[in-house]
Amino acid sequence: MSQHQQAQDVVEEYLSRRTALVATDRAFRRDNERLASLTVKERAAEAVVRKIRAAEAISVWDGEHDDIHNTFPGMEFLTAKNVIDKTQLFKIISKMPKGALLHAHLDATVDKKYLWGLALQYPQLHVRAATVITAANRSTTLPEFRPLPLTSSTHDGSFTAAGYVGDTWLPLHQARDAFDPALGGPDGFDKWVLDSMIINPAEAYGTHNTITKIWQKFLSTFKATTGLFYFRPIFKAYVHQFLLESIDDGISYMEPRINFIHKYMYGADGEQNVPHRQWLQDFDDVVKDIKADLKSEGRENEFVGAKIIYTTVRVISADELEWYTEDCITLKQEFPHLIAGFDIVGDENVAKPLEDYIVPLLAFKRRVEDLGLELPLILHAGETLTDGGMADNNLYDALLMGTRRIGHGFSIVKHPKLMEICREQNIALEVCPISNEILRLTSSMPMHPLPIMLNQGIPVALSSDDPSVFGAMGLSYDFFQVIVASEVSGLITLATMARDSLEFSTLDADEKERAIALWERRWYEFVDEVASLA
Amino acid sequence: MSQHQQAQDVVEEYLSRRTALVATDRAFRRDNERLASLTVKERAAEAVVRKIRAAEAISVWDGEHDDIHNTFPGMEFLTAKNVIDKTQLFKIISKMPKGALLHAHLDATVDKKYLWGLALQYPQLHVRAATVITAANRSTTLPEFRPLPLTSSTHDGSFTAAGYVGDTWLPLHQARDAFDPALGGPDGFDKWVLDSMIINPAEAYGTHNTITKIWQKFLSTFKATTGLFYFRPIFKAYVHQFLLESIDDGISYMEPRINFIHKYMYGADGEQNVPHRQWLQDFDDVVKDIKADLKSEGRENEFVGAKIIYTTVRVISADELEWYTEDCITLKQEFPHLIAGFDIVGDENVAKPLEDYIVPLLAFKRRVEDLGLELPLILHAGETLTDGGMADNNLYDALLMGTRRIGHGFSIVKHPKLMEICREQNIALEVCPISNEILRLTSSMPMHPLPIMLNQGIPVALSSDDPSVFGAMGLSYDFFQVIVASEVSGLITLATMARDSLEFSTLDADEKERAIALWERRWYEFVDEVASLA
Structure with a gap:
């Protein structure tokens, strides 16, 4: 064997070890299964998207725009939005079937101009x-x-x-x-x-550019919205618009969080007298109306339904929490198909930690079990940059309390054991990329820990959190920011997350099977369309 | 058993599971061993530092300063430096024995005003x-x-x-x-x-606030420095000042990287005629001078020595690299005690990937082995925000090529298998917090992935990279930015990293044992001083 041949063998042996190492390193990724059995069209669609992404990285992002300096793929959303809108990649992503929306606060979902148009009618x-x-x-x-x-x-x-x-x-x-x-x-x-x-x-990027300050601004946006949202005539129209806008963005199922801290909503008579059960009845009526409307348009396969995650706020005492858990149980008993789970929300960096609610939450779990209800905790945890602060530590409690999914879970990437638990017990993260960026947990998408979560094999459902506060309606912008900022993740990765959003929803087995089958059908239609751009 | 007692038992059982989960989650951390056998004084010193940190989080960081809005612990270094200087926490950290400096580019280490003062003499x-x-x-x-x-x-x-x-x-x-x-x-x-x-x-935070742009500015700072640094009279004075400044900051051993891309330095005669072996001879002479000076002052225990990591630049061809590896081997043979390892440097996001150098680097390893030399690769890799880009992929090659440590390794947190390899094979990361922040890999310390590295049990040596370009002389600022931004890591964590910096240096076994023993002695003196502040 010549010396040249020997050297070549050494290189080949090296390259085969390299290929094996990359594969081992990515072995946990949930998109592997789909990637291993791509259709011809899927392969073509993936290539189209990667080619456009690479071209636009230079033609769109590698330069200056009018009034926007420092452009790059995955840059600050609020600055980049107008540029994103014009990209071919965004136009493609907009058409993708998104699966389920598992993390959105209902009172921050509908375009504010639409809400304001409603308000002026009353x-x-x-x-x-x-x-x-x-x-x-x-x-x-x-x-x-x-x-x-x-x-x-x-x-x-x-x-x-x-x-x-x-x-x-x-x-x-x-x-x-x-x-x-x-x-x-x-x-x-x-x-x-x-x-x-x-x-x-x-x-977001100037005067309020710390987590504490931007949260103050963020919470202030609810101050103005709240008096409109909790007014029954608007509430019904709002839910209607939320569902329609979501469906138009390719979302076929939703689990919005609704804040039940107010015990009554205002009625059309201007009195604060509408109880929680009426909110659910109204929500249910709207869902049925939309299903009927879609059916009449031959679009019934675009929407499988919606449920509500009951939430209250992490400012209340442990004793007060008991009132809300009991209220949630009562509602679940009357509307079993509508209540998806229970959560307590707020800025984890300043609100009470889950640790403060151990007693009522454990009692809630026992009650739910005793009553034989399907009513899981679906808790926010780890929406923070702290390392060992109370918001970071919420992850321990959320998992110990058996949370079905984790709202955000941003800081879980610091926790080897907790990531293992999520991977092995199929506890999905509701990851909200644009929310995380605007609330200053990350300065841009390339700094976002999502690739860590994916490589650790944790199921992820991309979510929008508060799209109307961020001007990021639907899920398309979140999907876009994810795909534009990676060279590992591609269209198939987005597909895996979309499918997982249905998989890790609280739909019951039959509903879920149907929802996933419908999603797969739309996915392959979408793939055909993208592949045809080649 | 009363119902109350039962409820209490449930909570206690929960809390004991919680304690166990936190411990399991942190089981890989390298500071556990030290934390498990703290002296009384260490416990007191840790408490002092945590108390000051918590107090200054409010008194210093939770407000506005003249001309600085948006303050928070671990915020952008260049904006915060004057505030940091005035904190009690920084004053304490300044006095800590730092161990080894394992990642610094020599031509970016000495205060620029000092360099300029030197220049004006010639x-x-x-x-x-x-x-x-x-x-x-x-x-x-x-x-x-x-x-x-x-x-x-x-x-x-x-x-x-x-x-x-x-x-x-x-x-x-x-x-x-x-x-x-x-x-x-x-x-x-x-x-x-x-x-x-x-x-x-x-x-850093305005006009050049993208990785590409700030790297252009960063590299431009070397354009001005280089003609001064590669001038033998200045070089010798520069090395002298670097060692003294480092020793004064509590660093007892250094492995600076020197860029050997220029084959000759300028001599005092103004001719470009000083070969590489003379650079090493000069370096050696300065080390000996300083040892003699320190000994005469009774300070010989503050400095155990310095070695050089030979570097060239990732713009050269694979063929050209062979000249440098051979040059490095020749120098190693003449100055075995001075050459610590070999590296190739540059902005990984635009420079050639390690993959381009597989042939010469594998050949180098064979040559080194055949010659029986102790001459490891100590490679930069993963200094990037890309997910699967060539800089991120450099991590695979660095590890497959058997790198002794990893320069930066910033993006390794995305790679489960590579983190496991580092943990199990004791491959330390040379982590440069302030460099990472100014070069826009992270916007602030709370966003830095260091806590992930620590919780994954990867050995870390905190390093300064290019302190004179960043105005962050010594290691104190890097140590400060790390400790101020965590609630898990404390003084003992810094101690662990300081000791690890010696442990994972290229000192031989005897030298290392002595260096660590000297560090431990100084550590306990430092602990006494901090504990006395209680």
Whole structure:
């Protein structure tokens, strides 16, 4: 054997060890199974997407845009949104069947302009502010809304007139019409309201660029929305719009979280008198209406249903939590097909840790078991950058309490044993890429720990969290940000996550089988379309 | 048993499972051993540091400072440096014995003002720029330096006069004296030079805030430095200052990387005629001088020595690499105690991947083995945010080629199998927190993957990489940024990493034993001092 031949053998032996090492390193990945048995069309579609991604990495992202410097694939969403919209990759991803949406707070899902359009239809709605609105304070002084009985006397007045007494409720239309023309008049009023409900790039990446500050801004957006959302006529229209928008984005099943901290919603009569069971009845009615509408359009296969994750907020005491768990159980008994699970939400970095709720949550689990209910905990945990802080430690409690999935689980990548548990016990993470970035857990997608989760073999359902606050409607933007920022993950990886979102939903076995079969059918239609671009 | 008692038992059982789970999750951590047998003083010192850290998280970091908004522990170093300097935590960390410095590029280690002071002492030095310097272009037009033989004719002139012909070499002092008073005269000249050698906050966090752009700025700082560094009189003084500064920061052993891409250094005669073996001889002489000086001061226990990691650059061809590996072997044979290993450096995201050098690197390993030399590869790999890009994939090759340690290894956290290999085969990571942050691999320390590496049980040696470019002299700032951003890691974790830096150095067994014994002695002295603050 010549010396040259010997050297070549050494290299070949090296390369075969290299191939084996890469495969071993990626052995846990859940997209392996699909990748091992690709159809010809799937192979072609995957190649098309990778080719477009590579081309746009240079043609779109490797340069400067008007008013956007420092562009790169997976960069800050709020800055990049207009650029993303124009990419071919986004146009493709938009059409993909997404499976289930497993993590979204219902009151932050519908486009704020649509919500505002709804609000303007109801003369019951009133608005107030803490003080007279001026050019100087309008970005920091928030509107609050509530319905008032139409019979109640209301004040005339304007937020922008010196005589306004802080916190006085004004009829919405009257306040809007009287808004100072120097501040834009009614249009200025609309802008003031809409700005209060969303996060803009300057806030996320400038003035509020710490987790604590952006959470303050984030929570403030709910202050304006809440009085509109918890008004029964709007609630029903809101749910309707949420489901339709989601379906149009290729989502066929949803498990939104609804916050039940308020014990009553406002009714059309302006009184706070609508109990929780009515919320569920309304939700159920809307789901049925949409199913009927879709059926009449021959689109019934696009939507298999929706359930609700009952949530309350991590500010209450352990004793108070018992009221909510009992309420949730009562609702589950009346609407077994509607209640998916139970959660407690809030900024984990400042809210009470799960550890504070051990007693009522363990009691809840026993009660649920005794009653033979299918009512799992589906807990937020680890939505944090801390290393061993209380939010990070929530992961231990969520898993010990038997959470069905983990909301976010962002910091789980620090925990070898907890990742192993999720992998072996099939506990999926509800990962919200754009939310994580705007709430400053990661500065961009290339810094996001999702590749770690995938390589550790943890099931992942990509989720949108609060799409209307982020201006990232549907799931397409989240899917896009994931695929654009990796060279390992591709279209098949997204497919695996989409399918897993159904697999790890709380649909019962029959429903799940049907939902997955329908998804697979749409997936192959989508693949045909993408492959044809080759 | 009462119901209350039963409930209490359930909670106690839960809490004991929780304690066990946390312990299992952290079972790989290398600080466990030390934590399991703390002295009373160590326990007290750990408590002191945690208390100060918690207090300063509020008193220092949880607010606004003059000109610094958005403060938080572990925030961007360049913005925070002046605040860090004033903290009690930093004052404590500064005094800690750091062990070894295993990852630093020698030409980016010594304070630039000191270097500039040296440069001004040598009339051989000349300077040029690509064009006339104006207020508008001075931040983007870089000075270059080189010695010229004193006998050679040199031009008069000024960079700031219209007559300057781009790229003409001017005597340093003359160019400095003639610098336009409108641009600050000689002081303005000094500022122009120094600014060209460092990265400022506006560059890192504003104009150059992508990895590609900040690397361009980063590499440009070497353009100005290089003509000074590779000038033998300065080189010797530079090495001397590097060792002294490091020793003063509590570092007792160093393995700096020296770039041997230039085959000759400039001599005092202004000719480019100083071969590699002379560089090593000079390095050796300086080490001996310092040992003698320290001994005369009774400080000989503060310094056990220094070796060099021979590096060339990942732009050369595989064929060219063979020249350098042979050169390294020749030097190792002449200076066995001085050469620690071999590496090839550069921005992994754009430079050639290790895969391109398989043939010469495998040949090098065979040669080294045949010759019976102790000359390991100590390769940069994974200094990237890509997921499966060539820089990320370098990790596979570094490990397959049997790298002794990994330079950076930032992206290894994505790779379950590679982390297992490092843990089981004791392959340490040279982790450079501040470098990673300024080069935009992470936006802040809370986003840094170090906690993942530690929880996976991978040995870590904290390193400074290019401290003089970052204005982060010594290792204290890196140690500080690590401890301030965690609630799991504490002083004992830093101790573990400091000790590991010696453990995973290339010191031979006897030297290592002595170095560790000396470190332990200084550690306990330090612990006494910190404990006394309680």
